[in-house]
Amino acid sequence: MRQGREFEDYVARRFMEATGKKVRRANAMFYDEKHPFMLADVDRMVVNENAGLECKTASPYLADKWEDGRIPLHYQLQCHHYMSVCNTDAWYIAVLIYGREFKYYRLERDEDMLADLIQIEEDFWKNRVQAGILPDPDGSKLADRVIAEYFRRSVPGKILLAGFNEKLDRRQELSEKMAELETEKRLIEQELKLYLGEAEIAENEQYRVSWKSVSSNRIDEKRLKEEKPEVYKQYQKTVESRRFTVKVA
Incomplete structure (x- = not known):
């Protein structure tokens, strides 16, 4: 979290240096009055301009995603979401590509994209969140985390494995x-x-x-348990998780 904030501050300063514009922290969570399910926690608002700023960092391995004026689609959608919630005319996006360069772009408000985005978000809110139905899995690590969080504990017993x-x-x-x-x-x-x-x-x-040789400090758990069992027990923590296995019957 701290590193993220520090890089965000740095990117914001670079944006001000490059453009001569001033930006400020919003220090608030925005929401769309017409669509209360749409929230926005923005990085910066641009002073004396109806626009905001999104600060990004990127690996040099992903530098090609930002070439020739391109902006990754998911970031375009993020900025348009902010434009809708904050009712702005434009949104800037600034990116620091580690070890290479700094870039910034201005995204103009696209009403057609906003209409599609709002419809998608409203459908997701009503038919997934409010209905309590998980989105279809997509193979991502995020989907793993969501499923694990939703079904934290198993209940003893068996069900029929059908159709798999x-x-x-x-x-x-x-x-x-x-x-x-x-x-x-x-x-x-x-x-x-x-x-x-x-x-x-x-x-x-x-x-x-x-x-390269790398040194790291680690706790010798076995020795600590043997020599200081009371200390080991004091800091021992039980962590619950579910183990997924597949076996041929």
Whole structure:
């Protein structure tokens, strides 16, 4: 959280330097009076202009997503959501690409996009949130977290597993293929480590490979439990989770 705030401040300052504009913190959560389910926690508002500013950072590996004036679609939608909630004419988006460059863009209010976005959000609010129906899974890590949070604890017992045999067969195929690919990947890494030997870095015009010594401090739990059982017990914490497994019957 702290690092995120610090980078946000830095990007906002760079935006002011590059444009000569002034920005301020909103220090409030906005909501759309016509659509109360639409909220906005914005980074900055632009002074003396009916516009806001979204501050972003990006990995250099994703720099191509910002080339030739392009803005990733999900960020365009985010800024249009803010325009709707805050009733602004435009929204700026500034991005710091780590180790490379700083860029900023101005997004003009697009009424057609806003109408579509509001309809999608309203449908999601009414037919998913209020109805208590989870969105369809999409394979993302976020979907994993949502499902785990929604179904935190299991109830002892069994239910009939119906209609999943074909998908479970496919899962088995994918697991085997992934294991093969992981073995091949490890083999390449092992060959590279043998090539490096004691060297930290090897590079050419296309790649840079590093294998550096790293030191870290860790608690010796076994020793702590044996020598200071009362201290170990004092700081021991029970964490509940659900373990997902698939076995062939």
